[in-house]
């Protein structure tokens with residue numbers, strides 16, 4: 001795969017969303033959101049819980065159709081009617097919950113919908129050995145060395161191992177756009193770091209990654225490009241180094257809330273000669 | 281790709297020092313039917329002891345194998361549906377309706393038996409198709425949809441039987457070939473249904489556990505949205521599985537009718553719950569995504585042994601249902617335990633090794 005990093009500003013974005021709006025009944029969940037995702041870049045989609053991040057990526061992965069707005073893949077307008085449509089365009093999504101099958105074996109879940117077969121019709125058989133070896137190998141390439149048996153059940157893996165399995169599957173099947181919904185949310189520090197490293201590995205392969213998170217530290221570690229969603233609208237769109245951690249945190253919290261809190265703290269500190277309030 | 285695989289396997293091996301026995305214990309624990317096997321062996325030993333020597337004679341075996349053969353033909357497709365996350369409570373009425381179709385068409389009207397059989401099976405397939413289409417289109421829980429068709433079809437069967445024959449039971453003689461294939465007692469005691477069951481087990485076992493189609497069923501029951509996203513035609517698979525239960529129930533209806541030379545409108549209702557009990561005892565997870573054909577076979581045998589074994593003990597047969605109820609609960613608890621062990625089992629985990637010592 002070519003990894004020449006074209007200057008993102010001049011190349012056609014691999015995925016472009018323009019003025020996407022979405023509502024469920026009378027609740028407006030997304031309002032005129034525009035985004036660009038480039039090859040070999042990590043776009044971090046930031047936002048508080050309920051900001052509309054999951055809804056936006058479900059639109060990108062064909063689960064929902066937007067009420068208005070357009071989607072282009074590689075400069076060509078497309079309409080995603082189902083998750084299968086998006087898969088055909090090289091888009092792979094690892095949803096926040098599920099996405100892997102807890103009671104299936106690693107090998108079987110890796111190849112769901114694309115089962116390898118051997119033997120002759122009508123006695124073609126699922127090639128368990130090949131499936132297991134491939135799944136274990138792909139996970140190993142993502143640094144998961146503790147999983148050596150493809151017959152283990154997915155539900156017995158740790159959260160990070162499951163993310164690696166899902167990402168490994170997407171990469172193996174040739175995804176050019178990888179969408180990860182809060183892959184580090186439920187993980188411990190070590191596992192989160194491992195997943196972040198896997199994300200950087202995918203970027204190095206030239207894959208465009210959309211990384212959803214509400215943890216600013218994780219975003220800053222891997223992000224090239226950031227978009228902040230507040231109550232369904234894009235509040236900011238900036239590149240690496242253009243904003244500090246504090247500015248981003250402020251933005252995500254909706255600005256005012258943090259500013260208010262800071263003003264309160266300042267007032268308190270002034271009144272109590274520089275001591276911060278005791279908690280509890 | 282092949283060369284990569286070849287490279288990967290040696291270093292995969294060197295990290296798994298698990299001994300042969302460690303592997304076999306691991307693979308046993310990981311099978312969905314391990315609990316069911318313990319259950320079947322347990323109830324067999326129990327009734328072999330308390331049922332006297334008649335229980336272990338061919339005659340004794342035939343009594344529970346005959347029950348198992350008929351129940352098994354329905355339990356297998358019901359189990360597959362359950363693995364895919366759906367229920368089918370309409371099998372009872374399909375047994376009754378298909379029996380009546382055969383008896384009315386070939387017995388009452390005198391059409392060739394083959395025509396009656398074809399129409400009876402077509403009715404089963406049609407009910408399955410209707411169930412499947414309603415479940416996948418409306419997303420009404422299958423419990424409700426198939427409960428509705430169970431009642432509706434029972435009403436239709438009774439109504440049409442009275443209307444057409446002014447009767448609730450119709451006689452039929454299926455002739456030599458009909459009896460030979462679908463309604464004979466081999467050696468005067470073994471129903472031919474046992475052999476049809478064996479064929480169903482082999483064919484469906486292959487489709488589910490050896491061919492790739494089985495992977496789709498497990499994926500659908502495990503996580504419907506992800507299965508759909510992976511490109512599996514989830515609705516078509518479910519409709520096909522419903523047609524399977526319809527056909528299975530209709531086949532049993534046909535065989536009972538030919539064997540007993542008559543059909544009754546109230547026949548077969550016990551299959552509704554008995555099939556679910558057999559499937560659940562067999563280690564299939566009620567909510568889908570886990571189970572095996574072999575487990576369903578064992579669950580069916582366990583059910584049948586208890587159901588018939590009680591008559592050999594000399595105890596009051598009224599207690600059979602009590603035993604089945606307790607057994608069902610015990611089986612589910614045991615299956616849950618084995619499923620948890622399967623989830624946490626890993627060949628390199630030190631816990632698994634300690635457990636063997």
Ligand SMILES: Nc1ncnc2c1ncn2[C@@H]1O[C@H](COP(=O)(O)OP(=O)(O)O)[C@@H](O)[C@H]1O
Nearest residue numbers: 024027029047048049050051052053054055056
């Ligand atoms: N299917 C739905 N029907 C109705 N409201 C929804 C649906 N999905 C999401 N929402 C609402 O949309 C808002 C954004 O949700 P979501 O996209 O999950 O946010 P995030 O992933 O950023 O936490 C929430 O207020 C949520 O309640």
Ligand SMILES: [Mg+2]
Nearest residue numbers: 053054096182
């Ligand atoms: Mg979310």
